[in-house]
Amino acid sequence: xxxxxxxxxxxxxxxxxxxxxxxxxxxxxxxxxxxxxxxxxxxxxxxxxxxxxxxxxxxxxxxxxxxxxxxxxxxxxxxxxxxxxxxxxxxxxxxxxxxxxxxxxxxxxxxxx
Amino acid sequence: xxxxxxxxxxxxxxxxxxxxxxxxxxxxxxxxxxxxxxxxxxxxxxxxxxxxxxxxxxxxxxxxxxxxxxxxxxxxxxxxxxxxxxxxxxxxxxxxxxxxxxxxxxxxxxxxxxxxxxxxxxxxxxxxxxxxxxxxxxxxxxxxxxxxxxxxxxxxxxxxxxxxxxxxxxxxxxxxxxxxxxxxxxxxxxxxxxxxxxxxxxxxxxxxxxxxxxxxxxxxxxx
Numbered sequence: 001x002x003x004x005x006x007x008x009x010x011x012x013x014x015x016x017x018x019x020x021x022x023x024x025x026x027x028x029x030x031x032x033x034x035x036x037x038x039x040x041x042x043x044x045x046x047x048x049x050x051x052x053x054x055x056x057x058x059x060x061x062x063x064x065x066x067x068x069x070x071x072x073x074x075x076x077x078x079x080x081x082x083x084x085x086x087x088x089x090x091x092x093x094x095x096x097x098x099x100x101x102x103x104x105x106x107x108x109x110x111x112x113x
Numbered sequence: 114x115x116x117x118x119x120x121x122x123x124x125x126x127x128x129x130x131x132x133x134x135x136x137x138x139x140x141x142x143x144x145x146x147x148x149x150x151x152x153x154x155x156x157x158x159x160x161x162x163x164x165x166x167x168x169x170x171x172x173x174x175x176x177x178x179x180x181x182x183x184x185x186x187x188x189x190x191x192x193x194x195x196x197x198x199x200x201x202x203x204x205x206x207x208x209x210x211x212x213x214x215x216x217x218x219x220x221x222x223x224x225x226x227x228x229x230x231x232x233x234x235x236x237x238x239x240x241x242x243x244x245x246x247x248x249x250x251x252x253x254x255x256x257x258x259x260x261x262x263x264x265x266x267x268x269x270x271x272x273x274x275x276x277x278x279x280x281x282x283x284x285x286x287x288x289x290x291x292x293x294x295x296x297x298x299x300x301x302x303x304x305x306x307x308x309x310x311x312x313x314x315x316x317x318x319x320x321x322x323x324x325x326x327x328x329x330x331x332x333x334x335x336x
Contacts, residue, residue, distance in 0.1 A: 009129065
């Protein structure tokens with residue numbers, strides 16, 4: 001579990017952003033996590049309260065959007081979900097793909113009030 | 114009633130680290146110091162491989178070592194006996210090193226006069242692959258007892274490294290380890306990967322590894 005260290009980094013980044021943009025209070029923080037990223041949403045949520053404790057995000061709600069792990073089949077060009085199909089193209093049954101998305105871990109937006 | 118405002122940030126969480134890593138690389142370039150990030154799982158023979166590497170290159174290069182572990186200084190004390198400059202970094206529970214921690218280590222070590230710094234990362238095949246440390250090249254060790262299925266289980270690690278050292282080949286007869294399968298699996302993930310079978314115990318293959326490293330250090334300092 002390495003989420004805590006990374007979430008602390010997220011909190012620092014958001015705090016810096018808020019200071020620079022003169023934002024006093026943040027209602028919600030929205031993160032985007034890819035299905036194939038090494039960050040597990042459940043663990044990110046679990047360590048979030050500890051990471052924000054004593055920071056300006058202490059009362060900020062956390063919202064996580066999951067991005068699908070999609071791939072493009074190199075043989076037949078079909079786009080398919082890697083997890084659902086275990087990496088095998090459902091159209092031509094070949095495991096030879098190019099990753100399109102799913103490894104992201106992004107701070108999408110903040111809702112300020 | 115409060116008025117809410119949505120502010121888009123759209124910033125990758127790794128972006129900060131990537132920037133710091135890039136900065137560290139630029140500084141290392143100016144200082145003419147080559148940083149190698151060495152990764153593997155615990156018990157694959159990282160420290161013994163580091164010792165062999167120092168032995169092979171210490172007459173021609175000034176070498177420093179950063180030992181990263183969650184706790185203890187056993188590795189640093191072993192490596193310091195070779196006469197190389199060593200610093201032990203404690204990650205304090207973290208399973209990987211990031212560029213900022215690496216910079217602190219490099220600053221503690223001091224790059225002056227050092228041609229090569231070997232960063233012995235935390236023993237782990239998962240998270241270290243996600244974080245750019247600022248190293249000039251990345252290498253990993255897979256040891257024979259760990260099994261030939263590891264490229265299938267930890268694909269990211271195998272796809273980001275420049276070199277794969279297959280260690281403990283002296284024990285090949287005892288384990289069902291298909292070295293050709295490993296090479297094939299690794300190359301499928303990473304066509305440019307260089308695979309060098311070694312035994313840090315007997316010294317087999319160390320020459321080829323040291324030759325590669327020497328060449329890379331030279332290239333780094335040339336242009």
